[in-house]
Amino acid sequence: MEAIEELAVQPCTSSLYLRPFRLSYRQNGAKKFWDFMRTHDSVSILIFNTSRQCFVVVKQFRPAVYMCEIERHQPQVFENQDKESFPSLENPLPAVVGVTYELCAGIVDKPGLSLEEIACEEVLEECGYRVSIGDLRRITSYRSGVGVTGSRQTLFYAEVNDQMRTSGGGGQPEEGELIEVVEIPLAESMKFAYDETFPKTMGVIFSFMWFHNNIAPKLPKK
Numbered sequence: 149m150e151a152i153e154e155l156a157v158q159p160c161t162s163s164l165y166l167r168p169f170r171l172s173y174r175q176n177g178a179k180k181f182w183d184f185m186r187t188h189d190s191v192s193i194l195i196f197n198t199s200r201q202c203f204v205v206v207k208q209f210r211p212a213v214y215m216c217e218i219e220r221h222q223p224q225v226f227e228n229q230d231k232e233s234f235p236s237l238e239n240p241l242p243a244v245v246g247v248t249y250e251l252c253a254g255i256v257d258k259p260g261l262s263l264e265e266i267a268c269e270e271v272l273e274e275c276g277y278r279v280s281i282g283d284l285r286r287i288t289s290y291r292s293g294v295g296v297t298g299s300r301q302t303l304f305y306a307e308v309n310d311q312m313r314t315s316g317g318g319g320q321p322e323e324g325e326l327i328e329v330v331e332i333p334l335a336e337s338m339k340f341a342y343d344e345t346f347p348k349t350m351g352v353i354f355s356f357m358w359f360h361n362n363i364a365p366k367l368p369k370k
Contacts, residue, residue: 152209152243157225165255189300191267192253194287194355195275196334196363199310203337203359204275205352207249207328213347214246249330249348251355253301267304275329276317277308287358303355305363334364
């Protein structure tokens with residue numbers, strides 16, 4: 149996962165996932181504009197393995213996170229962003245700075261499938277558990293990246309057990325996915341959520357808190 153090499157930055161003139169726009173408008177009499185991106189909505193799934201009392205999350209290299217760290221340490225990389233060529237990354241940072249812990253998730257890009265069906269597919273592909281729509285509990289939906297994309301993510305909860313695991317997960321290599329499945333013991337989950345040495349998404353923190361408030365009190369006492 150961390151064997152990243154031959155790094156090169158270049159302008160993005162077209163994309164299957166992002167479309168940049170500029171909105172001009174008048175607000176309270178003042179003329180304004182705002183640059184934004186249109187992208188897909190998404191689903192995410194909080195997975196709890198009841199056999200071993202742990203959360204199942206994923207770990208992967210995120211280029212956007214990595215480049216934020218590059219800019220923080222090597223701001224000159226983006227100084228010529230309006231030009232056609234960028235300086236090469238001669239002394240790149242270790243790839244681990246771009247690795248994050250996340251909930252199992254995926255974009256909503258299959259018009260024929262419901263959010264629940266897409267969530268089930270993602271759980272199988274990324275984490276290796278076969279769940280049905282009936283195994284899902286919808287927690288809520290929210291807007292992410294409100295200053296840039298405003299896309300909607302819908303969060304589900306699914307309980308699994310060891311018998312439901314049919315593969316090692318890991319995503320779809322043919323689509324460029326390289327995902328590591330990670331188990332976070334329930335007893336250590338809140339410590340993990342607030343430990344900044346483990347880079348993670350807000351979805352992990354929020355969903356762990358939701359679980360401790362709504363599910364944990366109902367678990368059998370040892």
